[in-house]
Amino acid sequence: MKIKTITADETLSLRSEVLRSGKPLSQCVFEGDKAVTTRHFGAVDEKGTIVGVVSVYLKDNPLLKQTNTYQIRAMATATNYRGKGLGKALLSAGEDYAESQDAELIWANARSTAMGFYTNSGYKQASKEFIIPEIGPHFLVTKVL
Ligand SMILES: CC(C)(COP(=O)(O)OP(=O)(O)OC[C@H]1O[C@@H](n2cnc3c(N)ncnc32)[C@H](O)[C@@H]1OP(=O)(O)O)[C@@H](O)C(=O)NCCC(=O)NCCS
Numbered sequence: 001m002k003i004k005t006i007t008a009d010e011t012l013s014l015r016s017e018v019l020r021s022g023k024p025l026s027q028c029v030f031e032g033d034k035a036v037t038t039r040h041f042g043a044v045d046e047k048g049t050i051v052g053v054v055s056v057y058l059k060d061n062p063l064l065k066q067t068n069t070y071q072i073r074a075m076a077t078a079t080n081y082r083g084k085g086l087g088k089a090l091l092s093a094g095e096d097y098a099e100s101q102d103a104e105l106i107w108a109n110a111r112s113t114a115m116g117f118y119t120n121s122g123y124k125q126a127s128k129e130f131i132i133p134e135i136g137p138h139f140l141v142t143k144v145l
Pocket residue numbers: 018019074075076077078081082083084085086087088089109110111113114115116117118120
């Protein structure tokens with residue numbers, strides 16, 4: 001299994017399947033996907049299939065005092081590839097990229113169901129639980145780089 005940089009378009013099918021209940025790919029495009037400061041990473045199996053994705057955006061959060069921060073978004077691993085360390089490796093690739101851009105903080109709106117995944121990688125809860133419409137309950141989480 002390899003972690004590599006992929007294009008925004010290559011993230012869409014896994015985003016749809018894992019994060020948007022199979023919605024059309026056109027509804028799985030996020031603001032900033034094609035920005036020059038954005039990076040997308042994929043976990044690629046031996047057949048070349050992308051089985052895990054994450055995206056990293058230069059984006060500050062009004063709830064945080066830090067600037068030049070990066071947001072982790074669209075973190076997804078294919079169902080049959082979970083629990084094998086791919087998510088953690090993708091997150092780490094995103095953090096390395098943010099660090100290489102001199103960011104001191106990375107953050108995410110973590111699904112409440114995935115909080116254990118983020119805390120396992122050193123993220124701290126930074127808000128009360130809140131609801132993102134049509135998606136569900138989340139917490140803001142942060143990690144100092
Ligand atoms: C959350 C998700 C990305 C984790 O991917 P994964 O490839 O299974 O994660 P890993 O195997 O790298 O797990 C890393 C560690 O986190 C733990 N972990 C993973 N998911 C967890 C969860 N939901 N709750 C608690 N702990 C979790 C693992 O047990 C593992 O622990 P270890 O290092 O002690 O063995 C994956 O379950 C997924 O795609 N879920 C659906 C979409 C989603 O919720 N995405 C996050 C949106 S914010």
